[in-house]
Amino acid sequence: MAASETPKHDDVNVPQDRVQTALSRRDWLRLTIGASAGLALGSLVDVKAVRAANESLKLSNVREFTTSCNFCSCGCGMVATVRDNKLITLEGDYDHVVNEGSLCVKGMSMFPTHASPQRNQVPRYRAPGSDHWEDITWEDAVERISQKIRKTRDTTWIANEKAGDTEVPVNRTDAIAFLGGAQNTNEECYLFQKFARLLGTAYVEHQARL
Numbered sequence: 672m673a674a675s676e677t678p679k680h681d682d683v684n685v686p687q688d689r690v691q692t693a694l695s696r697r698d699w700l701r702l703t704i705g706a707s708a709g710l711a712l713g714s715l716v717d718v719k720a721v722r723a724a725n726e727s728l729k730l731s732n733v734r735e736f737t738t739s740c741n742f743c744s745c746g747c748g749m750v751a752t753v754r755d756n757k758l759i760t761l762e763g764d765y766d767h768v769v770n771e772g773s774l775c776v777k778g779m780s781m782f783p784t785h786a787s788p789q790r791n792q793v794p795r796y797r798a799p800g801s802d803h804w805e806d807i808t809w810e811d812a813v814e815r816i817s818q819k820i821r822k823t824r825d826t827t828w829i830a831n832e833k834a835g836d837t838e839v840p841v842n843r844t845d846a847i848a849f850l851g852g853a854q855n856t857n858e859e860c861y862l863f864q865k866f867a868r869l870l871g872t873a874y875v876e877h878q879a880r881l
């Protein structure tokens with residue numbers, strides 16, 4: 672997930688009904704354990720066995736985060752469940768105004784894209800003429816990209832253009848384009864636009880033209 676973690680349910684910006692849902696789940700677990708202890712007093716239940724069973728429940732010892740599907744620009748809401756800092760499920764968010772819990776087939780397949788052993792976790796580079804990719808560091812990737820942008824901009828820079836008989840300053844390059852994505856936030860898009868204009872390109876596009 673290009674994705675930053677969104678607030679967990681204990682945070683202030685989470686809708687109240689979401690908080691109540693999360694609390695009721697926790698309460699339910701507490702009640703279950705409490706009830707187990709009570710029953711054990713009457714020698715009816717093996718407390719250890721009941722606690723062990725609770726541990727294996729899907730929602731025991733988890734934290735939930737809200738996030739959004741990153742496949743298209745519909746912005747369907749999802750709930751990410753994390754145990755021991757590891758993502759264990761991604762499901763449609765029933766409290767989300769866009770999708771009310773439902774996900775299309777792409778959204779439903781988001782978890783496997785996260786868990787796939789074939790997922791790239793570091794930048795990769797294939798040298799000119801090479802037949803294989805090699806892992807490189809993020810610093811190396813940023814350095815290579817910035818050098819290429821600089822070189823492309825410098826060699827294709829258009830300072831002036833003719834408008835009729837007059838030469839007017841345009842200060843742009845036609846050799847660089849920017850492509851945004853559905854999961855970018857408004858703030859990211861703002862910075863994206865600003866950076867593109869700063870470099871002198873007019874070509875700013877978006878991945879989803881719905």
Ligand code: SF4
Binds near residue numbers: 744747
């Ligand atoms: S890919 Fe499907 S689930 Fe994801 S945002 Fe688009 S419509 Fe929603």
